[in-house]
Amino acid sequence: MKKIIVIGAGLGGLSAAIRLAVSGFDVTVLEKNEAVGGKVNYVAANGYKFDTGASLLTMRHVFEDLFDFCGERIEDYLTIVPLDPICRYFWMDRTVFDASSNIEKTAREIERIAPRDVENFHRYLADSRRKYEIAEKTFLAHSLNDLPKLLRPKYLKDLLAISSMKNLDAHHRAFFQSEKLQQLFNRFATYNGSSPYQTPATFALVPFVEFGLGAWYVRGGIYEIPKALARLANESGVKIKTDCAVEKIIVENKQAVGVRLENGEIFKSDYVVANSDAIETYRNLLDKKFYNKKLDRREPSCSGFVLLLGVRKKFPQLAHHNIFFSDNYRAEFDALFTDLRPAKNPTIYICATSQTDATQSPENCENLFVLVNAPYTSSKTDWKIEAQSYRDLIIKKLENCGLEDLESSIEFEQIITPEDFESKYRTNRGSIYGVSSNGIFSAFLRVPNKSKKVENLYFVGGATHPGGGMPLVLLSGKMAAEMIAREN
Numbered sequence: 001m002k003k004i005i006v007i008g009a010g011l012g013g014l015s016a017a018i019r020l021a022v023s024g025f026d027v028t029v030l031e032k033n034e035a036v037g038g039k040v041n042y043v044a045a046n047g048y049k050f051d052t053g054a055s056l057l058t059m060r061h062v063f064e065d066l067f068d069f070c071g072e073r074i075e076d077y078l079t080i081v082p083l084d085p086i087c088r089y090f091w092m093d094r095t096v097f098d099a100s101s102n103i104e105k106t107a108r109e110i111e112r113i114a115p116r117d118v119e120n121f122h123r124y125l126a127d128s129r130r131k132y133e134i135a136e137k138t139f140l141a142h143s144l145n146d147l148p149k150l151l152r153p154k155y156l157k158d159l160l161a162i163s164s165m166k167n168l169d170a171h172h173r174a175f176f177q178s179e180k181l182q183q184l185f186n187r188f189a190t191y192n193g194s195s196p197y198q199t200p201a202t203f204a205l206v207p208f209v210e211f212g213l214g215a216w217y218v219r220g221g222i223y224e225i226p227k228a229l230a231r232l233a234n235e236s237g238v239k240i241k242t243d244c245a246v247e248k249i250i251v252e253n254k255q256a257v258g259v260r261l262e263n264g265e266i267f268k269s270d271y272v273v274a275n276s277d278a279i280e281t282y283r284n285l286l287d288k289k290f291y292n293k294k295l296d297r298r299e300p301s302c303s304g305f306v307l308l309l310g311v312r313k314k315f316p317q318l319a320h321h322n323i324f325f326s327d328n329y330r331a332e333f334d335a336l337f338t339d340l341r342p343a344k345n346p347t348i349y350i351c352a353t354s355q356t357d358a359t360q361s362p363e364n365c366e367n368l369f370v371l372v373n374a375p376y377t378s379s380k381t382d383w384k385i386e387a388q389s390y391r392d393l394i395i396k397k398l399e400n401c402g403l404e405d406l407e408s409s410i411e412f413e414q415i416i417t418p419e420d421f422e423s424k425y426r427t428n429r430g431s432i433y434g435v436s437s438n439g440i441f442s443a444f445l446r447v448p449n450k451s452k453k454v455e456n457l458y459f460v461g462g463a464t465h466p467g468g469g470m471p472l473v474l475l476s477g478k479m480a481a482e483m484i485a486r487e488n
């Protein structure tokens with residue numbers, strides 16, 4: 001039986017490991033942290049539970065497909081519940097808008113705040129659907145190593161049809177008259193940590209994922225997902241070893257033949273699959289001669305500044321997911337990606353799972369996961385100095401937005417900064433989605449799933465193809481596993 005080492009037990013690594021074990025390989029996952037899940041992590045304290053990474057489950061079928069592959073039913077592992085509304089949006093002028101995957105309901109909300117855009121919304125969603133359907137059979141189904149295949153006439157026509165020289169913001173300004181709706185749909189660029197002012201309009205496929213396919217929560221918290229995948233991995237014969245940091249990938253005759261841990265232990269293998277951030281893997285786990293300076297130019301996705309707040313109070317105005325928009329979205333993204341500084345007036349996301357799941361907080365309390373997009377790490381921001389004042393600014397803004405007495409009701413609190421994301425998960429400059437999609441050709445410039453420099457070395461996870469976000473990293477694991485299986 002051929003041996004495979006997977007570096008990292010993030011969702012991409014677990015997805016690859018499970019599929020490879022089911023395909024007949026002897027698979028060992030080596031994870032540096034004490035638990036599996038990578039950036040899908042959690043904190044439990046004083047009766048409160050918080051997911052500290054992903055909070056929204058989309059593309060449920062991708063998860064189901066993994067369980068199907070193992071001959072299992074996802075329902076036997078996870079209780080997945082649809083969310084309605086998917087997200088409640090708040091603007092500074094006190095406008096509130098509920099987005100739902102019930103299209104008629106959303107259309108009624110649009111009728112209320114921007115009646116002239118109802119028809120535009122239907123047209124927009126039809127375009128978003130078409131874009132998604134093309135991406136699903138091309139970009140999301142094939143590794144970049146298959147690029148020559150994607151460039152054949154059969155796919156090329158479709159790919160050109162969804163390609164665009166326009167950015168997402170220009171696309172939305174062409175569709176919607178209401179600035180509020182332009183801003184609402186621009187927000188989808190942040191689903192892979194990018195700026196709507198730089199991401200190509202092709203990414204207008206993302207709203208269909210949420211409005212057309214639906215959005216879910218997992219009862220007990222999103223961390224139930226990596227727990228379920230670890231169970232599936234164990235049942236499939238995968239060995240998972242935690243507290244095992246890999247120091248080097250051993251390469252002989254340009255072929256990956258195993259790894260060395262930081263404690264000196266060596267694991268020999270026939271293949272290595274790196275779920276460690278792909279750019280960091282080239283930078284730190286491989287010999288310098290394999291590093292291509294071009295990788296320095298791959299812009300990391302944005303990072304995040306997170307507050308976990310256990311609050312002795314209910315906020316009935318909140319839904320499960322909430323967005324408090326800033327007045328000047330462009331200034332926010334200029335700060336994040338041009339100045340590499342935290343936005344002075346940030347849009348604030350709150351996930352309050354206590355709104356729909358009583359297991360998440362003590363009675364009459366809320367577990368607020370507060371997330372603000374933050375720049376990837378650089379010398380321009382020292383979070384050790386700035387975290388506390390940024391935290392104060394966010395709490396004050398939320399109080400101004402109607403969360404009265406928030407400050408005085410906090411009984412548990414933890415701050416997570418971009419520097420924490422960088423050190424805990426060894427991500428490239430604290431990026432939370434891997435590589436950004438800023439730039440017309442960005443999607444084609446990711447690290448491919450199969451190394452072109454080292455034989456038998458594969459990459460999975462947010463910094464590789466097809467990108468960041470839970471379902472996409474699961475797909476990267478599928479692509480890598482299929483390529484390895486095809487070779488054997």
Ligand SMILES: Cc1cc2nc3c(=O)[nH]c(=O)nc-3n(C[C@H](O)[C@H](O)[C@H](O)COP(=O)(O)OP(=O)(O)OC[C@H]3O[C@@H](n4cnc5c(N)ncnc54)[C@H](O)[C@@H]3O)c2cc1C
Pocket residue numbers: 007008009010011012013030031032033036037038039040052053054055056057058244245246247275276277304306371424425426427432433460461462463468469470471473
């Ligand atoms: C705050 C936040 C909010 C998010 N919200 C959403 C959301 O709502 N919906 C969604 O779908 N996605 C969301 N995401 C993104 C999603 O969580 C990630 O894209 C996805 O989980 C990343 O998976 P990955 O496979 O790239 O691996 P990672 O999670 O990056 O895991 C990689 C693993 O490799 C380990 N590792 C690294 N180096 C080594 C080494 N040398 N040796 C051993 N192990 C190593 C790390 O410790 C880590 O466990 C969010 C992320 C964050 C942080």
